[in-house]
Structure formats: structure tokens, C-alpha cells
Amino acid sequence: MALKVATWNVNSLNVRLGHLLQWLKGEPIDIVCLQETKLIDENFPVAALTAAGYRSLFSGQKTYNGVAILLRQDTVHEVANVQTQLPGIDDEQRRLIAATIDGIRVVCAYVPNGQAIGTEKYSYKLKWIAALHDWLHSELKQYGRLLAAGDFNIAPEPRDVHDPEAWAGQVLFSEPERAAFRALLNLGLKDSFRLFDQPGRMFTWWDYRNLAFRRKQGLRIDHILISDELAARCSGCTIDAGLRKLEQPSDHAPVIATLQ
DNA sequence: ATGGCATGACAATCATGA
Secondary structure, eight states: OOEEEEEEEOSOHHHHHHHHHHHHHHSOOSEEEEEOOOOOGGGSOHHHHHHTTEEEEEEOOSSSOOEEEEEETTTOOOEEEEEOOOTTSOOOSOOEEEEEETTEEEEEEEOOOOOSTTSHHHHHHHHHHHHHHHHHHHHHHHOSSEEEEEEOOOOOSGGGBSOHHHHTTSTTTOHHHHHHHHHHHHTTEEEGGGGSOOOSSOOSEEOSSTTTTTTTOEEOOEEEEEEHHHHTTEEEEEEOGGGGGSSSOOSBOOEEEEEO
16 A cells, blocks of 8 residues: 655645645645644644544644644554654754654654855754754664655755756755755665656745746755665655645645655 | 745734745
């Protein structure tokens, strides 16, 4: 039985709940990782998602950040070891939620944006990824089947950027960020999207400004990383850009990995 | 051209995103 796992930065779950429900109705994903819910936990739409057949795990805050994992009740059964703190960093921002779901360690991450090179937020981004790296290192010793999905806010390679020359040295594509991403892969993780031949100009984020989506001016910054054991079971990874075409869309599109 | 566009908090702009 194939298992579909997705990650999507919704840029406000309040605004995007309709899109989410519509999407899941047409494509029943088994495990959905969400970022930028921008909701305090009391306001998480548990009832609407329960009615749609999903159990919700979430960690939110007011205005910014916020992450969640949705589990399709028909196909997902055991949930254990839910965790919302990233060890090794004193972070009040709600950017991580992890759970062991039917034996797979699922990590949902919203990596800091970084703002611009040389800023405090850029340092925080690199520090946050370093903490994620060290924690995933220990998790991988414990879990052979591990999946780390989310908005990494890093375009790993030139082909993940619509205009690599213009983006050279910019935040999201700077060498220290890309090195940090490679270090995650070097832990024994695969970028599931790159396990397969893909068309060119495949992105997951497009700026709201300048008709960037229509002009295909995007970045591939949302990723699903999987351990070797899961990579052996992975039969596909796609980006669902259709949601970016709807009225009042998120600026990110979901990434979907299929595991056999 | 350091903005454009979107979201939330808050009540006219401002912080943040990427």
C-alpha cells in the first residue's frame, strides 16, 4: 500500500483552509506537513480537519511561524513520540514538529528565512539548521526510516533557481546555506525530488510580486528528505503547482513523495 | 529603483516573509 507524504507552506492556515480541504479531497495524502500556519493552538481548525478525515498534530503561535502534521485516519494508525522542541537551541519560535507515524520518524520543519546575508536573522538561520543537523544525526541512529519535510528556505543547486546569476550570494541561495543543506544530505538523507528525472524549471515558491508565477520565476526551497531505507521505497516525488493557480493562493506549492 | 504583494495585528502603518 503506497503512502503519500506532502509538505506545504500554507502562508496562513486561516486563509488557506479552503484550498487545503479542496486539495485533500481530490488527492488524499496520508501525511501532510504544514508550515506557517500562523495560528495559536486554540484556533487550529481541528473540527474541519476531523470532518475531512484527518487527525491534527500542531504547534503554533500568534502571527508568525507555526507547524502541523495531518494524518489521514483511514490509512495512518500509530502515532508516538510527538516532539515540538528542537534540541540544542533555545527557540521560542514554533518551527518544528515531529512524530513517529507507523514506524516512520516524520519531521516537519520551518527553517528561518534569514532575511539577508550578515543580519542577525541570517545567523539565527544557520544556527537553527546546525541544531537541526545535530538532532537529525541522533534521530537517524534511532530510526532507520526517517523523513524530514518542510520549508528549508534553501535552494540547493543552480537548477533550483530561476536566475542563478541574479541570486548568487543572496539569502536562500548563499554558499553557507547550501553547504548547510549538503551537510543534512551527508547525514544519510536523500532529496526525494532528485531521486527521479525531473523537467527543468521546477520550483516550489514564487514571489507574489511581478507575476513571478506566470513568468516561471521561482525557487525550489521546500523539500522532502528521506533516509536510505525510505529512498529504497520511494517511487516518485512531484510538485503540485496547481494550488498556486487558485484565487488567493499560498506563495508556496506542495511537494508530494510516494513511498511503497 | 530596495519597491513590488500578502498576511496579521491594529486601527495608520508596521514587521515579516523569500
